[in-house]
Amino acid sequence: MSTFNRLLLRRLHRVAGMAALGFIASFWLATVIVELRGNIGEITLVKTAIAWGLIGLIPVLIATGGSGFALSGGTPSGILKTKLRRMQVIAANGVLVLAPSAITLAILAQQGRFDGLFVGVQILELLAGLINIWLIGLNIRDGLALARST
Numbered sequence: 001m002s003t004f005n006r007l008l009l010r011r012l013h014r015v016a017g018m019a020a021l022g023f024i025a026s027f028w029l030a031t032v033i034v035e036l037r038g039n040i041g042e043i044t045l046v047k048t049a050i051a052w053g054l055i056g057l058i059p060v061l062i063a064t065g066g067s068g069f070a071l072s073g074g075t076p077s078g079i080l081k082t083k084l085r086r087m088q089v090i091a092a093n094g095v096l097v098l099a100p101s102a103i104t105l106a107i108l109a110q111q112g113r114f115d116g117l118f119v120g121v122q123i124l125e126l127l128a129g130l131i132n133i134w135l136i137g138l139n140i141r142d143g144l145a146l147a148r149s150t
Contacts (some may be wrong), residue, residue, distance in 0.1 A: 013067035016060050021136045023057040044109040048056040053108035054099055079142050086135045093128050101125035
């Protein structure tokens with residue numbers, strides 16, 4: 001890979017990673033704020049917006065994971081292997097928990113169903129989101145350390 005292509009890939013990885021963190025953190029924070037306020041209209045709006053926001057989040061996560069894997073040279077070891085394992089957990093968490101939760105919560109909110117199911121899924125979504133924020137933060141920290149060492 002040429003130096004120019006590697007530089008572009010690094011920039012893509014950095015921008016996509018920060019965008020992913022921004023999406024997830026803003027979804028999480030918006031949820032906490034509207035839940036604390038307790039306004040049903042605001043909750044419905046935020047839950048619907050988050051479901052639609054997946055259209056932006058998913059490609060950003062794919063770009064982050066793909067560019068990170070390409071930068072690793074295909075056979076990561078050490079810190080790169082750790083970052084890849086975290087990214088696999090982030091992706092699985094997103095596909096298996098966060099995306100279905102976001103869609104379910106949007107549907108329930110639009111139906112006015114703020115019952116036990118809504119609360120349970122909301123708690124699951126907040127916990128899974130917090131885990132992804134933490135893991136992405138660790139990957140950013142390790143990525144910055146790698147960038148400084150090269």
